[in-house]
Amino acid sequence: MADLRLENIARDFYDGRQLRRVLFPINLTFKPGELTVLAGPSGSGKTTLLSIIGLVLRPSEGRMWLSGREVTGLADDVASKMRLATYGFVFQQPMLIDGLSVQDNILLALGIQGAHIPGVVRQRVAELLTSLGLADTARLPPQMISGGMKQRVSIARALIKDPAIILCDEPTSALDAENGQVVMGILKKIAVAEKRLVVVVSHDARVFPFADRLIKMENGTVVADTAAGKPQGLDVAS
Amino acid sequence: MIHPPSPAYTLFVEHYDQLLALVHRRLAVVWQYRPQPPEAALGEEIQDYVNEFGRLLRVVLRYHLTAALRQEASWYASMLASRGPGQEALALLVDSWLVALQGILKPPECNILAQPLQELRAELATIVAQGQERLHTLPTPAVAQLVELLIAGDWRGALGEIRADLSLGQLAYDIILAKLLPAMAEIGRRWERNELAIYQEHLATETVLRLLASLPAWFAAAPPVGRSALVTCVPGEEHQVLPLALGMYLELRGWRVWSLGRSLPRAQIAAAVTAFKPDVVFLSLTMLSRLEEALAAAAQVQSCQPAPTIFMGGRGTIAAQQVLAAAGIEVVQDFAQAHSRALGGTHA
């Protein structure tokens, strides 16, 4: 289990002419066992925030702690290592790598730094695929399976590392309603039953019912947070 | 003078159906994915109360009755707690509304609308505790005995109890206040605690109704007071025992009473007022969520010729007193007050 704490996290981008602030100082805490939806219109800063949380983008200001350890200005390699160990990612598009089988796509999340993949992990991949309704797809190339199945494979890729934190960027936007609900159901189950910290960026209202907590962003600031004023220890959904 | 609706409330109403659908969906989802496997699915009955809470929210947000939300929440807490979903059900419901409001509506309206719910959420533990405490308040042994008879559908036995009290010198209409109303409250409490099966609650209600209906046959009414009253529920209100008991109470005290029973469209209430021309109209409002219907019905009755004085009572009126007063409706706290206040009332 891991928790994330953001203190005055802000981000600037240079647009070629001037420094532009896209994320104004934000203070947030994310807890395990909770599915948080980051909602907001395009350009609201939610993806930037997700990228900072995911250690793929450094904040211009502020500090961030992951389970008590400060992770604000980690060196590139250290951040990569931490992403590998702690984070699972589900992207807007499944982003499976053509040329690799479903199984290899999943294993890539473990072996990208050259680690040896023991046989037991391949067994775990099979179990994971079965649990996600993807039995018998391990050897298939990604182009042989449907969009919904691909997104489930990307969830399997995120889960194979048994990460404490799962970050999802518009995971349902490329899916039809039915598959979107299936994917969100899986993420919800992961958050609640497995006590993982799940953050989902989405502006799709169909995702909101799955939110334990909803944070709304506009113009780089948090404009609404269902956890605002919520006392600790009364988390009914978790 | 009732204030016009705020822009936030207008937005809320505009998106109400969408918000409610999201709340229902979230409840189903959260319930499905609870860490412990759910004992049962969220039943249809609970879904009805979720809708009712939505209506309550409309009233609270329309008339800024934040304090009332807290009071009503206590009732919802105990009711939901006793019906399977467990103690967290209300928190879950409130959270679902927060997600719906902040997910669907734009700021700042979403925050304005969410604020009462967030305050409620912050106090939820206390409210749940208080609700539990209330449910542990036991009736007197005499009332408890009557309740058992009512639940068993033994109206003759219940009548025997009342007659025994009468023989001790109590007045018939006072027995309504001293025994029947507490017995009805106890049945309500047991229902809240889910100690009664639905058939038992229905049987007890029917027995009470039968008992009330039989009272004039067994006990002489007081001399006529020369006043007439029409007693009914507000539209959408299904709690008919209270208005029937009031009607019987007034009748036993010498009133000419027309009792219209449960939920009736406001046009029908107005038609009855036009037909019977009562001096006073008593409207029963148990659920605060029916306030809008109550106000609309009252307005229609007020437009009748001659316009009767309107009194309103019931649990739902406590929080809405100011709103009702602004609409020209008097609120009465109990039957005795209803009698005494209405006795002085005339056609407007």
Add this chain to the structure above:
Amino acid sequence: MRSTVAWRLLRHDRSATAGALLGVVAIVFLVGQQLSILFGLLQYMSVLVDHSGADVWITSASVRNVDAVNLIPGQYLERVMGLPEVAWAAPILFGNGLMRTADDSFEAVRLVGLHRPRLQGGPWALAQGRVQALLDLESAAVDRLDLKKFAHPALGSLTEINGKRVRLTAITEGARAFQGTLVFLPLDQVRDMAQTPPGRYSAILVGFQPRADQQTALARLRALLPECSVLTTAELSRRTQLYYLTNTGIGGSFGFSTTIAVLIGIVIITLTMYASVLQRTRDFAVMRALGGRRRDIAVIVLCQAVIVGGIGIFLGLFLLAALLNATRGSDIPSFLPAVVPPLLAGITLLVSLLGSLVALRKALQADPASVFH
């Protein structure tokens, strides 16, 4: 896992991989083929020296190549023979001539006069006839591949060189020279044909005693004949080859074409690998987001370069071997010393890695943040 990924990506991106392979194959094959011709020509340049069987060649002073030697006095022969390290010494005489062909035309030839009975420096392999046939004063030997020039004269047929009658008594194998068509003749015949003064030779070939110390013998020879060039066979061979390489434009020409082949290969590899990586930028960004470090991406790209290089080298060498086999014994000069293929493979692998550097740079720029739309 990274090498597996590299292999699978290559296998999937067939057109890009084929393009990169083409680049590598082009380098190996084109460069290898160019080098085989170059080495073939180099062999031609020094063919007489290389196959002379001598340890040392004694020529006129300051010799630049074996074909540009002044005549030296014959008495040097006796002086040389006087040294205890010398086992034998034999003169050789070069000249130019015009040989009548079977169709009554003439062909310019390079005359190689061999001293009888030793015939040192003479044919080392024969397609037809016997070496001993050259002991006959009128005999002559030409190479099998040059028979076409002479309109396919029959073995034993008569013809003339510079007006002197000769009989074709042997046909050599592999005795082709860069400087002209070789005709082996008895030394005296060459003297007559080229009208050189008696008692003078183009060079003296020396063979040492089997147990003689080569350096000592060489030093003594040089001391004995300070007015001559005393060169080992290898030195003269190298000097001759170098002379033609640097003075005829062959070196420059082959160097240029080889460089162009390498450059084309690099460009093909660079472009195809760059295009491949460009197509995969998103995938590399995904890998980075999943926890891949820059060095992991580098490993994958470099693995791809090594795989493409390896397969390309294998294919290229295979094709080159097929070509060399096909042209062996033909009039196309081709020869590849054993050291060349591994050297070529190594250089090609290096070139593949160089070609992947631009792609690598692009791959390393893959921004993990870009996977978040």
